[in-house]
Amino acid sequence: EAQVTQNPRYLITVTGKKLTVTCSQNMNHEYMSWYRQDPGLGLRQIYYSMNVEVTDKGDVPEGYKVSRKEKRNFPLILESPSPNQTSLYFCASSLGGARSPLHFGNGTRLTVT
């Protein structure tokens, strides 16, 4: 089954404790991206990747890191999480281009206390 898999689904952590949210897709998509979703603000892009070893900042990259060492994986790293990073996070992938829709993972609800 074609899918984007994120883990974990729920995560509660404390300020400053490094964490990684994993994302993997099995559709051989070149493009992958991370979004955060907050009430009233919609989905905001954090980082995206056009291909292996090619990444770029989205609209809200501060406090986040990403890497794309393999085509299928695109982990999101929070080196020192803070409470303002409490949010619902989605990983997405697509073939890229004007006609290619995004395929989303099931989301990771992160709470930083």
Add this chain to the structure above:
Amino acid sequence: GQNIDQPTEMTATEGAIVQINCTYQTSGFNGLFWYQQHAGEAPTFLSYNVLDGLEEKGRFSSFLSRSKGYSYLLLKELQMKDSASYLCALNTGGFKTIFGAGTRLFVKA
């Protein structure tokens, strides 16, 4: 800058037709997408428009007017399961996609 505006909430009756509007201000984009998102779930793709005009997919249709900076999603024969948020999104090129805040649709019996 780039901005996408959608109504926050709408309510409609089962069996009816509802139109969800999306207006945007952007210097250019490649395509406009609509996604459906049920509470607590991931967004799922509904339709896209690259050229002006109407695109129809079953009960769902989407319209785009680039000159007016306007799109709408039309849902016909509403069902209770259509209660969800509907997200308007622009592919702005360079692999960037920006989203509106979404419209929460409540379908009542």
